[in-house]
């Protein structure tokens with residue numbers, strides 16, 4: 001106890017001394033705290049003004065991930081577009097303010113920050129993400145078409161696994177098949193008479209189903225899968241993802257050591273992702289199969305020059321109308337046995353394809369066909385073509401002004417759908433994402449949906 005009391009007297013003295021020193025040092029401490037606060041605020045302010053536009057500029061793209069390179073992308077995953085930026089429209093495209101080039105230059109000498117509509121834009125910091133695309137560019141059109149493109153699925157609907165028990169593709173909704181066949185007839189881009197329609201969860205699933213269906217079941221060596229470079233970057237990764245013993249990615253068709261007796265699968269993407277050009281099969285060997293990926297063979301991207309009639313043709317809802325999230329694709333397959341095997345793959349993989357999605361796709365495809373067959377409001381391909389033409393032009397300007405990029409010249413041809421000479425307008429530019437993403441940043445839709453209808 002005594003020790004404690006001596007100790008407490010000593011510590012009381014120390015505390016008194018400290019209090020006196022503290023009172024003496026108080027102004028200095030207050031001064032120091034003030035200096036630290038001012039410095040911290042200044043630093044935060046500088047950082048905020050320097051970098052906030054980067055975050056803001058990634059936001060308008062429909063919530064898609066900001067610039068972050070992945071193995072899907074090209075080596076140059078992003079570049080800074082320094083001199084051309086039009087508008088501030090988000091994925092809805094509704095709030096965009098269009099500045100003409102000279103207005104932009106006047107308003108923003110040297111690309112300085114400026115007020116556009118309700119937002120401030122740092123023209124030095126517009127990042128274009130080349131990594132991946134998201135075809136939300138058609139959202140505005142579909143918002144204007146809501147009365148025709150909306151379905152309601154009641155709680156009691158679409159409950160069964162089956163759509164047409166007993167038919168080849170037993171999980172395919174008859175209404176979707178009808179609308180697919182109808183749309184191909186309206187556009188004239190593929191033959192359907194004599195082809196089996198197989199629906200898939202996006203054409204990505206159908207691509208895998210086709211690999212499975214075309215691979216010889218009894219083989220020591222996996223069948224080689226090739227495509228002419230530059231090819232769609234998902235082909236190798238999807239092919240080799242599960243290290244299948246049935247098939248194996250073998251790279252560029254031009255480097256492929258082709259043996260006449262060895263089977264192979266050649267993927268032909270036309271118009272091609274990523275370079276946008278029309279392609280044909282290279283090998284044409286006796287034991288080979290070709291899968292034609294015709295994701296972009298639609299009138300907003302390319303002149304329709306013939307009704308395609310290949311053994312296996314893949315189409316995707318995502319690139320026709322922009323409804324990538326609905327995850328619907330289809331294959332037109334000539335050979336019944338191959339169509340059956342593809343159906344089997346989908347049965348074992350996902351036990352069919354979402355009926356809700358199929359009905360939605362049927363409704364939207366139907367609205368597109370109505371626009372041309374019944375004189376409906378939704379002349380979607382007209383809209384898409386004008387949008388793509390505008391974006392292509394903006395992209396050319398952007399590439400030109402960057403000084404570091406050039407874009408190819410695409411040929412024109414007579415389009416049987418429009419009845420006009422039309423230019424190929426790549427929906428899948430180098431790479432695909434460049435276009436979609438760049439134009440989210442660069443383009444305010446200068447003309448309205450109403451212009452197309």
Ligand SMILES: Cc1ncc(COP(=O)(O)O)c(C=O)c1O
Nearest residue numbers: 202203204232273295316318329
């Ligand atoms: C050539 C090509 N095929 C297929 C796909 C994927 O289609 P889906 O969304 O139907 O899986 C894409 C997507 O970018 C593509 O560019």
